[in-house]
Every structure is written in C-alpha cells, then in structure tokens.
Amino acid sequence: MKMYNCIIVGSGIAAMQLANHLNDQFCILVITKSTKRANNSYRAQGGIASAVGKEDKPAFHYQDTIKAGCDFHNEKEVLNLVENGPKLIEQLKKSGLDFDKDNDGQLDLGMEGAHGQKRIVHCGGDATGKYIMEHLNSTLRHDIDILENRFVYELIIHPTTKKCIGIKAKDKNGQNESYFGHQVILAMGGIGGLFSITSNDPSVAGDGIALAYRAGAEIVDMEFIQFHPTLLYLKGKTAGLISEAVRGEGAHLIDESGKSIMSGKHPMEDLAPRHIVAKELYQQRLAKKEVYLDISMIDRFEEQFPTITAMCQTNGVSLKEKKIPVAPGCHFLMGGIAVNSVGKTSIDGLYAIGETASTGVHGANRLASNSLLEGLHYGQRLANHLNEQLIQEEVVIPYNDLTKDMTVNLPPLPDKEELRAKMMAYAGIIRTSSELKTLQDWLSEYDEWILNDMSLDEYSTETLQRLFMLQVAKLITTSAQLREESRGAHNREDYPTEDERWRQIHIVQSKKGIEMRERQHEYHQVEINA
Structure with missing residues (x-):
C-alpha cells in the first residue's frame, strides 16, 4: 500500500498552488472528480485582483473588499490577503506566466464591480483562469500522482484518534478504492451544481462540504451564496459567464426598451456590488422583461473578449446588434468548511482551501476577482505550514475498524x-x-x-x-x-x-447540531496616505 504525505482532493487553483509549493520530500496524491481541467478556476474569465497599480494600495483593496462583503469578514485575514496580492503576482511573473500588458509594457489592469481602482490582472483577455491553470499544471513535479475521474465519497477517520487518515473513492467503473495519508486537503470548489442556473462547471456540487460534514467537521455561513449578474441567457437557459470585466470596460445593463437598469439604483450603477446588480436583474426577469448587456461602447470587443465572443458565436448570438442577453445565476459560496488561518478544519489531519473553505475573507459577498487571489494565497500559505511540520513515519490503520454498518433500505432519491x-x-x-x-x-x-x-x-x-x-x-x-x-x-x-445584532453571528452547523456563534472580530486600522 502506498502511503502519501498529502492527499489533495480537487484540481483547481488552490489545489495546484498547494501542490506546487510543497517540499520535494512530500509524497503527494492529487485526486479529482472529473478531469484536472474541469473546474471553476479553469473557467475564470476576469482575473486576479491585486493592488499593483501606481495609484493603488493594499489599503484601498482592503476597503473595497470590506465594503462589498457588508462588513462580515475576518479583517485580519482580509488584510493578509490583499497585502500578499502583489507578491503573488510577482511570483507568477517570475515563474513564467505572461500577463496581458498595455502599450507601454506595463500590466494591463482592468476594472470590475465594487472596485475603486483598476487592479484586475489578466491573461489572454478573458481567459485568465485557463492560462493560470495551464501554467500551474505545467510546473507540477513529475513525481506527483494525479488520479482523474474519481468520486471521493468518504473521509476515513481513525476510530480511536479521530484523525483523518485517508479517503474512499469510486473509479469511473464504480469500483471502490482507498488511499491513506498524513494530511487530507479538500479543495473541491463550491456549490453551483445545486442550482438550475449557474456559471459553475457541472461537476461542482458541494461534495467537499458534504464529506466534511458527514465526518463531523464544522460548516459555517452557508446562507451566503453569490449570484453573478450576467450569465449568457437563451431560451430559458444559461450558456456561460459574461465576465464583469465587460462592464468594467463600459458596458451597460439595459431592458428591452434600451433603458438603463442600474441608473439611479446605486452610486456605482453597473459596477455596483454583485448582490445589488443580481437582485435588480432578477426582479426584471421576474416581471418577464428581457435584460441585455449593451456593448456598443466597447471598441474591438472581439479582441478584448475572445472567450465570450466564441461562446456567443457557439450559441448563435450575433454581436452585430451590440447587445448580449443575460440573467443572474449561482456563482460563488462565501461560507463552507470552517477553517483557521492555514486551512485547518475542526478535524485533526483535515484541511480545506479555496471555495470549499470559509476563511472570512469574502464576508457576506465576495469582491470580484478575489477568488483566484484567495486560491493562490491559501494554497501557498498551507504549503508553507505543512513544509514546517515534521513528516510522520506512518499512519496507523486499524484492522477491521474502518467499516460501518451495512447499507439499509431507503426510499428513492429525487432527480x-x-x-x-x-x-x-x-x-x-x-x-x-x-x-x-x-x-x-x-x-x-x-x-x-x-x-x-x-x-x-x-x-x-x-x-x-x-x-x-x-x-x-x-x-x-x-x-x-x-x-x-x-x-x-x-x-x-x-x-x-x-440587522446589527445578526452581524455578530456565525451560523455553525455540524453533526452535533446548530450553533449561533459570536464572531471573533480582529479589526485593523488601515492607514491611507492622502
């Protein structure tokens, strides 16, 4: 039986960043539900939010993040995230990732909703996720085991120590497999697949959260689910994401008569925080009104947004009319598995990073393009933590103690x-x-x-x-x-x-029950030079 130091479940940006930064001495398994490219990170269009502009500062990025998330954050974690952003961008550049540049050879920074500065670093126009994931995959060590098309259905918890010591999975033929290791890391994405209208990859359906909950881990703030305002919408169905960067370049949301939808609804109008824009568009759709993204003011749209252009062409949407039919859909989970500053859960030996985890950096509503930044930040942070730990010689696997009761007769599950x-x-x-x-x-x-x-x-x-x-x-x-x-x-x-009273409360769920837990505030005064 092969014993791993780290078993990483998932193949998105947080998982690959972690795998890339673990020491060479680690024996690593990356195991994923579909293929290593079937994840939300690969689909990401906008880019990475980072205060790298001449007029920008991490303090400004911090303020925008807190404001967009309605002051429901772990402020210390937000500060660490935004301060690490420029360093992460520089590391990616030095490792060979080619970010888009302007005519002067500087980083071409984009604008997105609820940001006060142009700070979105991107690749390939609107294909940032694809470029980053291909880069991270290409730089992986060759001795890392990668298993695709495995459905992980159970965490193996030692009956005596209560430590997570491995996983159970089914291969594509439904055969059971078990893998054991010193540390198990869940990096399995969000919950978009639970909703009929979503921007997520179809394989993303909350598996990591279910695994952790069933094993006894604490789950927190599951009510906070972001709906992206602009998904391509055709004949009652969505066909992919229209990046917020399109509105950052000046596009406007209009109704079927050409009237601006967001005018007078928020000071930032079309670039208001996502929850505000999504709510307005939802109410339009509820009233049976069509909603469009007017792109007539964007020159060279096809060059700036090749991914979106190709998606529209594939779905028969002509860009000659300069408007794209859109609707809001499920996009991102701010809650998830409760973790500390390095991703440790309430179960020994079990960690969670990326969208699967609830770190407190997104508050009640994620700021645009902070998700890729989060994956890079916590993937590297967990790697640094694990690199400092002593690697145990073995995991004690109890004989005949890991099996549960046989299956029981149950009613049919819903479609x-x-x-x-x-x-x-x-x-x-x-x-x-x-x-x-x-x-x-x-x-x-x-x-x-x-x-x-x-x-x-x-x-x-x-x-x-x-x-x-x-x-x-x-x-x-x-x-x-x-x-x-x-x-x-x-x-x-x-x-x-x-309600100010509710702002102090986390809703924590576990197999032990539901707890209304007081939030631990760690306020930081951020000085901003005039």
Whole structure:
C-alpha cells in the first residue's frame, strides 16, 4: 500500500498552488472528480485582483473588499490577503506566466464591480483562469500522482484518534478504492451544481462540504451564496459567464426598451456590488422583461473578449446588434468548511482551501476577482505550514475498524434536476421564510438518507452524488432560514434590511447540531496616505 504525505482532493487553483509549493520530500496524491481541467478556476474569465497599480494600495483593496462583503469578514485575514496580492503576482511573473500588458509594457489592469481602482490582472483577455491553470499544471513535479475521474465519497477517520487518515473513492467503473495519508486537503470548489442556473462547471456540487460534514467537521455561513449578474441567457437557459470585466470596460445593463437598469439604483450603477446588480436583474426577469448587456461602447470587443465572443458565436448570438442577453445565476459560496488561518478544519489531519473553505475573507459577498487571489494565497500559505511540520513515519490503520454498518433500505432519491429547480426557486436570489419552509419540508422527506450514518460503499456514484447534493441543500436552507436579515448575497424579502445584532453571528452547523456563534472580530486600522 502506498502511503502519501498529502492527499489533495480537487484540481483547481488552490489545489495546484498547494501542490506546487510543497517540499520535494512530500509524497503527494492529487485526486479529482472529473478531469484536472474541469473546474471553476479553469473557467475564470476576469482575473486576479491585486493592488499593483501606481495609484493603488493594499489599503484601498482592503476597503473595497470590506465594503462589498457588508462588513462580515475576518479583517485580519482580509488584510493578509490583499497585502500578499502583489507578491503573488510577482511570483507568477517570475515563474513564467505572461500577463496581458498595455502599450507601454506595463500590466494591463482592468476594472470590475465594487472596485475603486483598476487592479484586475489578466491573461489572454478573458481567459485568465485557463492560462493560470495551464501554467500551474505545467510546473507540477513529475513525481506527483494525479488520479482523474474519481468520486471521493468518504473521509476515513481513525476510530480511536479521530484523525483523518485517508479517503474512499469510486473509479469511473464504480469500483471502490482507498488511499491513506498524513494530511487530507479538500479543495473541491463550491456549490453551483445545486442550482438550475449557474456559471459553475457541472461537476461542482458541494461534495467537499458534504464529506466534511458527514465526518463531523464544522460548516459555517452557508446562507451566503453569490449570484453573478450576467450569465449568457437563451431560451430559458444559461450558456456561460459574461465576465464583469465587460462592464468594467463600459458596458451597460439595459431592458428591452434600451433603458438603463442600474441608473439611479446605486452610486456605482453597473459596477455596483454583485448582490445589488443580481437582485435588480432578477426582479426584471421576474416581471418577464428581457435584460441585455449593451456593448456598443466597447471598441474591438472581439479582441478584448475572445472567450465570450466564441461562446456567443457557439450559441448563435450575433454581436452585430451590440447587445448580449443575460440573467443572474449561482456563482460563488462565501461560507463552507470552517477553517483557521492555514486551512485547518475542526478535524485533526483535515484541511480545506479555496471555495470549499470559509476563511472570512469574502464576508457576506465576495469582491470580484478575489477568488483566484484567495486560491493562490491559501494554497501557498498551507504549503508553507505543512513544509514546517515534521513528516510522520506512518499512519496507523486499524484492522477491521474502518467499516460501518451495512447499507439499509431507503426510499428513492429525487432527480438532480428537480433538486436544482427547487433550490433556484426557493433558496435563490430572493428568499422568504415561507418558501424556505416549503423547501425544508421537501428536503425532510429524505432525512433517512441525510441523517443516516450507514455505509456508502455499495451505492453507485450517481446515488452518492444526489445524496451529497441533498445534504448540502439542507445546510444552505437551514442557514438561510435562520438568518433573519438581508446582508450581502443573502436577500430576505421578509427581512429586507441589515440587522446589527445578526452581524455578530456565525451560523455553525455540524453533526452535533446548530450553533449561533459570536464572531471573533480582529479589526485593523488601515492607514491611507492622502
């Protein structure tokens, strides 16, 4: 049996950054659900937010992040993130990544929503994620084991020490496999696949959160789900993301009559924080009105945004009319697995980074292009932490103690599309207590599945995927029902304003129950020179 020092579950930017920065002495396994390119990082269009401009400072980036996230952050973590941004960009440049430059040979910095400065560093116009991921994959050590098309369905917890010592997975033929290691890192992305309208890769469905929860880890702030305002929308379906960078270049959101939708709705209008723009567009769609992105003011659109251009052409959208039909859809989870500053969860030996984790850097609503920055930052930070640890000689694997009870007879699980439709309808952009209660009642019909601690070994990958989706849907719905205010990406029609009392509260869920935990504030006064 091969023993690994680190088992990394996932293949996005946080996972690959971690793998690239671990010492050569580490024996590493990267295992991923689909292929190593089937992740949200690869799809990312906008870029990396970093205060690298002449007039910009990390202090400004800090302020924009706090404001966009409605003051619900771990301020110390935000400060560390924005201060590390320029260093991370410089490291990528030195390692050979070629960022887009302007005519003077300087970094070509873009503008996006809720940013006060041009600070978005990008590659290939609107293909930043693809370029970064190809770069990180190309620089991986050749001795790192990479396994694709593996569905990880269980964390192996030692029955005596309660330490996470490995994972169970199913290969593409449904055969069970087990892998053991000193540290297990979950870097499996978000929850977009739980909603019928999403920008996410179809494989991203909250698996990491379900795994951690079922193992006993703490899950926090699942009510905060960002809906991106502009997804390409055709015949009732979405066909991909239209980057916020398009609005950063001057595009406007208009209704079917050509009237500006965001005029007078927010001081930043089309570049308002995402939750504000998404809510306005959702209300337009709810009123059966068409919504478009007017790109008539952008010269050389096809050159600046080749990925979006190709996507429009593939889906039969002509750019001659200079307007793109759009609608909001599920984009990013701010909550997730509760972790400390290096990604350690409440279970010994288990870490989480990237969108799977809740670090506190995004607050109640993520600032545009802070996601790739987060993945790079915490991937490197966890690597530095693990590099300083002593590598144990072996993991003690108890004989015959890792198996659970045999499977039991349970009712049929719902179809995935039915679950996605209900999540979009009842736990989507605008929520109410009655709709959330309807969803809770429906989910409770499957509590025998969700709450049962039976063995999962004999179930198919498809069944396990639906079980995990139900599990995470219940976590989201419970948190959304409990938070009786509107804050950031959590919009409650029956509680439309922010409540100072609720700003102090994290909603923490685990197998032990639900806890309303007081937030630990770490305020930092950031000095800004005039």
